[in-house]
Amino acid sequence: MLLFLVIPLLFVTGTESSAPLLQTEDIIPGQYIVKIKSHDLVSEFREKMAEQSLKSMQSYGGIGHVKLLFSLEADPTVLVFELDYKSLTLVLSHPAVDYVEEDGTNQPDDDIIEHPDTYLQTQPPSNWGLDRINQEESTLDRNVSFFGNGFGVNIYVIDSGINDLHRDFECRALKAFDVFGSDGRDCKGHGTQVAGVAASKTWGVAKAASIHSVRTLDCRGIGRTSDMAAAIDWVTANAKAPCVATLSFSRKTSSLTIDNAVKGLAESGCLPVAAGTNNVQEVASDFNACTRSPARSPYAITVGAIAWSNDEKASFTRFGVCLDIFAPGHFIRTTSSDGNYVTASGTSLAVPFVAGVAALHLASGMSTQDVRKRILEDAIICTIPDAGKGSPNRLLYTEPGAY
Incomplete structure (x- = not known):
């Protein structure tokens, strides 16, 4: 069973200064699962995203679309967002983010x-x-x-x-x-x-x-x-x-x-x-x-x-x-x-x-x-x-x- 660890998880993109973006099949466009590194960083990250969400509603803001859909109950370090390209880039570059995974459909x-x-x-x-x-x-x-x-x-x-x-x-x-x-x-x-x-x-x-x-x-x-x-x-x-x-x-x-x-x-x-x-x-x-x-x-x-x-x-x-x-x-x-x-x-x-x-x-x-x-x-x-x-x-x- 431990051999699975060497199998590629998903297609991964990212840079040394940003969190990895885990790509998948049958994606839901604009929807992402964001994993925060630790519980003590969640509140600060959510406040930052709420701030960006308010800016996105201003005609002069120039900030991309940000909408928090929900977070998990037992593991609140997992949050699900609607993000456009601008806001996705912002999230990936945030130091509190462990990884971002594209949301997709399963059956x-x-x-x-x-x-x-x-x-x-x-x-x-x-x-x-x-x-x-x-x-x-x-x-x-x-x-x-x-x-x-x-x-x-x-x-x-x-x-x-x-x-x-x-x-x-x-x-x-x-x-x-x-x-x-x-x-x-x-x-x-x-x-x-x-x-x-x-x-x-x-x-x-x-x-x-x-x-x-x-x-x-x-x-x-x-x-x-x-x-x-x-x-x-x-x-x-x-x-x-x-x-x-x-x-x-x-x-x-x-x-x-x-x-x-x-x-x-x-x-x-x-x-x-x-x-x-x-x-x-x-x-x-x-x-x-x-x-x-x-x-x-x-x-x-x-x-x-x-x-x-x-x-x-x-x-x-x-x-x-x-x-x-x-x-x-x-x-x-x-x-x-x-x-x-x-x-x-x-x-x-x-x-x-x-x-x-x-x-x-x-x-x-x-x-x-x-x-x-x-x-x-x-x-x-x-x-x-x-x-x-x-x-x-x-x-x-x-x-x-x-x-």
């Missing part, structure tokens, strides 16, 4: 592929993922029970929202935070599917855990880097312990802002579980999970997906040293946002299997550090025929309950 783990119900007649048992993770052999034994149920643990699903009224959540799902200031409704469906694998009554691992919706993706499944960081930061500031968080989303590039937010989340005592992400572009050089955030974060458990047949790595999942473990992610039955159920595939759905198992362990009183260690140590090794270059050959395992 759920290159999205989940839904399958018609007719697939169920010829494809694996609908609960094969639950069946696979509680046994060491690949031949399914139809035991889908687990030792424990996650009662008392809080699972934060940072995603597109959750249909909290779905009958399979049994009133255990709550709308916690919505970056859009809306009601947290899942108009995309992605978040409800992830939550269903983590903790729904029928298809979930931790069937008694509390589920908290943290919405950061819109109805198209699209979100901003700044909003994703804000959602992670909100969990850092407000989560109830014990806590695990699912991060089934991806940037097309790495993001230092998201990496730092995941680090803060982990250090707060909440366990982040991130998607190794899908590759839908079929570009071999782009299959490495270390090129994406939050997949590359060493503070998260980063998950790849296996297919239902012979423990093979799913064709769509990425590989590399930034992965920590694999879990089922192919033809997974779960909850849907319309109140029904759906069969779907995607690395996004491998994440909640791991988050659910983490919840089982957290419910027993283990610390998040010990849970991470336990998950990796309990994993079935050398069962994936070709895990991909640099990938750990580990498959998720947890103790079965009574059959």
Whole structure:
């Protein structure tokens, strides 16, 4: 995992006398994430920007556009601004600034592929993922029970929202935070599917855990880097312990802002579980999970997906040293946002299997550090025929309950 530090973060521009500008793909024109070097410099910097903002409104000022959109709660050294070229130059030259990152759009783990119900007649048992993770052999034994149920643990699903009224959540799902200031409704469906694998009554691992919706993706499944960081930061500031968080989303590039937010989340005592992400572009050089955030974060458990047949790595999942473990992610039955159920595939759905198992362990009183260690140590090794270059050959395992 430490190898990710030598991978280029983003395109970087800057001079010796100015802070670096971290460039990205799918930029939001004129919107930037500004990182201040330390907490004691934030007030002075904000006062300076407020002064420049007032000047920008004067016809004689000659100062560029400056508008503070918001700052993070747990980490107030991160601020999001609207800036034009003049004001960007001013910000980059300010001695309090550590770096500036272009804000951009991100999306759920290159999205989940839904399958018609007719697939169920010829494809694996609908609960094969639950069946696979509680046994060491690949031949399914139809035991889908687990030792424990996650009662008392809080699972934060940072995603597109959750249909909290779905009958399979049994009133255990709550709308916690919505970056859009809306009601947290899942108009995309992605978040409800992830939550269903983590903790729904029928298809979930931790069937008694509390589920908290943290919405950061819109109805198209699209979100901003700044909003994703804000959602992670909100969990850092407000989560109830014990806590695990699912991060089934991806940037097309790495993001230092998201990496730092995941680090803060982990250090707060909440366990982040991130998607190794899908590759839908079929570009071999782009299959490495270390090129994406939050997949590359060493503070998260980063998950790849296996297919239902012979423990093979799913064709769509990425590989590399930034992965920590694999879990089922192919033809997974779960909850849907319309109140029904759906069969779907995607690395996004491998994440909640791991988050659910983490919840089982957290419910027993283990610390998040010990849970991470336990998950990796309990994993079935050398069962994936070709895990991909640099990938750990580990498959998720947890103790079965009574059959």
